[in-house]
Structures are given as C-alpha cells and as structure tokens.
Amino acid sequence: MCHIKNNIQQVREQIDHASQKCGRLADSVQLIAVSKTKPIEAIADAIAAGQRAFGENYVQEGVEKVEYFAEHPPAAPIEWHFIGPIQSNKTRLIAEHFDWVHSVDRLKIAKRLSEQRPTHLPPLNVLVQVNTSGEASKSGLSVDNAIALIEDIRALPGLNVRGLMSIPQPETDYQRQCAAFEPLSNAFHALSEQTPDIDTLSMGMSGDMEAAIACGSTMVRVGTAIFGARDYR
Numbered sequence: 001m002c003h004i005k006n007n008i009q010q011v012r013e014q015i016d017h018a019s020q021k022c023g024r025l026a027d028s029v030q031l032i033a034v035s036k037t038k039p040i041e042a043i044a045d046a047i048a049a050g051q052r053a054f055g056e057n058y059v060q061e062g063v064e065k066v067e068y069f070a071e072h073p074p075a076a077p078i079e080w081h082f083i084g085p086i087q088s089n090k091t092r093l094i095a096e097h098f099d100w101v102h103s104v105d106r107l108k109i110a111k112r113l114s115e116q117r118p119t120h121l122p123p124l125n126v127l128v129q130v131n132t133s134g135e136a137s138k139s140g141l142s143v144d145n146a147i148a149l150i151e152d153i154r155a156l157p158g159l160n161v162r163g164l165m166s167i168p169q170p171e172t173d174y175q176r177q178c179a180a181f182e183p184l185s186n187a188f189h190a191l192s193e194q195t196p197d198i199d200t201l202s203m204g205m206s207g208d209m210e211a212a213i214a215c216g217s218t219m220v221r222v223g224t225a226i227f228g229a230r231d232y233r
C-alpha cells in the first residue's frame with residue numbers, strides 16, 4: 001500500500017537527479033507507471049500518490065482498467081498509454097480506450113487506429129517503435145523506416161504522431177545502455193528540429209531510466225521500480 005507511494009517518490013527523485021545531472025528540467029521527463037499484471041488497487045494507490053499516467057501491455061486487461069477508472073473517476077484526470085504489441089483485430093479497443101499508443105510499427109495498424117478513433121475524442125497520440133538492438137525477433141523498425149512511417153501517419157486524421165519509442169535489449173552497464181539509446185536519440189533530435197509536433201521520445205524502464213534521460217528521453221516507462229516484480233503465473 002504505502003510502498004507504492006514510497007517507490008513513486010524514489011523514482012521521481014531518480015528522474016530529478018538524472019535530469020539535473022545533464023542540465024535538463026525535471027519536468028521535461030514524464031513518468032509513465034507501467035501497471036500491467038497489477039490489480040486496480042495498486043493503480044489506485046499510485047493515483048493517491050499523485051501519479052497520473054499509466055501504461056498497459058495487454059488489450060483486454062488494459063481496457064478493463066480504463067473502464068473501471070472511467071466509472072470511478074479520480075479527482076484529477078488520468079492518462080492511459082498502450083505500450084504492448086498490437087494485433088490488428090484489437091485496434092478498435094485500443095482506439096476507443098487509450099490516449100497514447102507507443103508501439104505502432106506498421107501503416108496498416110496506424111490506418112486502422114485512425115479510422116477507429118471515435119470522433120468525439122481528440123486524435124490518438126502515437127509513437128513509432130524503433131528497434132535499436134537490431135534483432136530480427138524484436139518488434140520495431142529501423143530508424144529510416146520509422147521516419148518514413150511518421151510521414152505516412154501525418155496524413156491520418158485520427159492520429160497525432162508525436163515521436164519515437166524503443167525497448168532496447170536489457171543491459172546492466174551504463175555505457176552500453178547509452179550506446180543503445182544514442183541512434184534513437186539522434187534520430188529524434190533531427191526530426192524534432194524539422195517538425196515541432198515531434199516532441200516525445202519514449203525510452204527508459206526501471207533498469208535503464210538514468211541512461212535514457214541522459215540521452216534525451218522525454219517519457220520513461222517504469223513498472224517494477226514502482227509496483228514490484230510481476231508474477232506471470
């Protein structure tokens with residue numbers, strides 16, 4: 001109960017410290033609390049501790065949580081981020097329930113999300129997922145293909161393309177973490193200079209958020225350090 005509050009406080013301090021160290025403002029990094037596999041009560045504790053943005057990986061589970069908090073709205077509005085792999089038969093549920101999607105990696109999915117976004121909602125914020133680890137098994141595009149996809153998404157009325165996201169291969173060494181973030185960070189800075197609507201770089205998790213912030217991340221997605229280890233049984 002109160003450990004979630006303490007954890008959030010600690011993570012915020014880590015973010016502040018990492019930002020200061022590289023001369024950035026702490027509020028230039030948004031904390032997304034990744035609540036996948038965790039119960040409603042854990043999310044409610046995080047909300048009570050002032051957390052406002054949550055990330056979910058599994059459509060059904062995420063939609064249940066979004067609906068619960070729509071029926072039991074907290075005092076200040078909360079924001080839902082879909083960060084998991086996207087199957088095309090699940091795009092409607094995502095378009096109808098989430099505020100952000102971090103894991104767009106093909107035009108077909110982007111088109112469906114745009115068509116299925118309800119017109120009474122603002123355009124869905126999307127990030128294009130980049131694979132910086134170069135492994136064929138992982139999802140995400142090369143930097144060049146991601147830039148091309150961003151251009152195509154610009155034409156879709158239901159979407160607001162905001163930037164890039166990546167999940168590099170886990171590394172414990174700080175220098176190696178930075179090496180994985182750097183290509184993404186360079187691409188992001190080039191894009192955001194050309195086009196001011198590209199303002200979001202989603203990278204960094206519990207184990208590598210400090211390196212990610214040093215490399216220019218504007219959104220860190222933190223699960224374990226806030227909610228504890230996940231149990232997938």
Ligand SMILES: *Cc1c(COP(=O)(O)O)cnc(C)c1O
Pocket residue numbers: 034036057083084167205206207221222223224225
């Ligand atoms: C699970 C997950 C996270 C959170 O990872 P932790 O190591 O628990 O902080 C972040 N991003 C994505 C895409 C995830 O799937």
